Amino acid sequence: MTAIRTVLGDLDPAELGVCDAHDHLFLRSPLLPGQELDDVAAAAAELVAFRAAGGQAVVQWTPYGMGRRAAELPRLARSSGLHLVAATGLHRAAHYDRLPGLDSLAELFITELTVGIGGDGPRAGLIKVAGGFHGLDEHARRTMTAAAAAHHATGAPIGVHHEVGTAATEVLDLLCGQLEVPPGSVLLGHLNRFPDERIHLELARSGAYLAFDGPSRANAATDWRLLDVLVALAEAGHGEQLLLGGDTVTAAARSSADGPGMPFLLTNLRPRIAAALGEETADLILRHNPARAFAADWKPVH
Incomplete structure (x- = not known):
């Protein structure tokens, strides 16, 4: 049966609704000292604000070992009334003080997708992996190999962090070429951070999903180029592959801290997309895709 695996169980895709396709309720990394997302009340408030703006679903891309607090997610889903999707997977090595054994990664991912995170938590519905800056190191290749094995065993989609939006072509060559993951099961993240229209069109022709996320990082070529990028891809016939996410990675970026936060997707970006491409395309990007x-x-x- 085709379903979206949420923290409360499998969901008919038609019931997902307006979705923040890439965000974080909880996150911890040695690269972001003192900026942890670890406050349950603040996470709950962000979900309330997103729902008030018209949101119905959030996909948390926080993978294994980065403070994802999976046990809190079912309660947050129930209290907010939103559909929440959790992730398994592994980020770049730099985000960890201690890494799990790379030889057992596929087994770890499969367990978290099918049994539950931590063995008794909610099941993950996404595998998160990461490339490097303009290339793939050995850690990325081994993590993606494990992700591909988990995909083939379960059917789970794979979401990819691209460092500053780079190395997406290399990721597709590995995942879809060598490891035979169908492009329609691959979500290429952070492409707004490297707004090269020619590369985006090349990636779109592969059939993968293209995720544009991170209005909390206005210094990373996000908002001021984002609309042009989306218009170019939609007008080239790739509207059905586009995804939007907030990618809130610090407490200061939350709406409750006067940052853009999750509601920004619907209060700011959606009207601009609708004005440029029409209400139907805006709904396509935020709901149907x-x-x-x-x-x-x-x-x-x-």
């Missing part, structure tokens, strides 16, 4: 991108034909694992 996530419903397809995060859906999988989940396979039983014995």
Whole structure:
């Protein structure tokens, strides 16, 4: 059965609704000291604000070992009335003081997708991996190899962090070329951080989903180029592959701290997209595309 795996169970994709396709409720990294997202009340308030703006679903891309607080997610889903999707997977090595054994990564990912995070928590519905800056190191290759094995075993989609938006072509060559993951199961993240229209069109022709996220990082070529990038891709016939996310990674970026936060997608970006491309395309990007991108034909694992 085709479904989106949320923290409260499998969901008919038609019920997902307006979706923040890439964000973080909880996150901890040695690269962001003192900026942890670790406050349950603040996470709950952000979800309330997003729902008040018209949001109905949030996909948390925080992977293994980065303070994702998976046990809190079902309660937050129930209290907010939003559909929440959790992630398994592994980020770049620099985000960890201690890494799990790389030889057992596929088994770890499969367990978190099918049994539950931590063995008794909610099941993940996404595998998060990461490339490097303009290339893939050995850690990235081994992590993506494990992610591909987990995809083939379960059907789960794979979301990719691209460092400053780079190395997406190399990721596709590895995941879809060598490791035979269908492009429609791959979500390429942070492409707004490297706003090269020619590369975006090349990536779109692969059939993968293209995620543009991070209005909390206005210094990273996000907002002021984002609309032009989306218009170019939609007008080239790739509107059905576009995704939007907030990618809130610090407490200061939350709406409750006067940052853009999750509601920004709907209060600021959506009206601009609708004005440029029409209400139908805005709804396509925020509602219908996530419903397809995060859906999988989940396979039983014995």
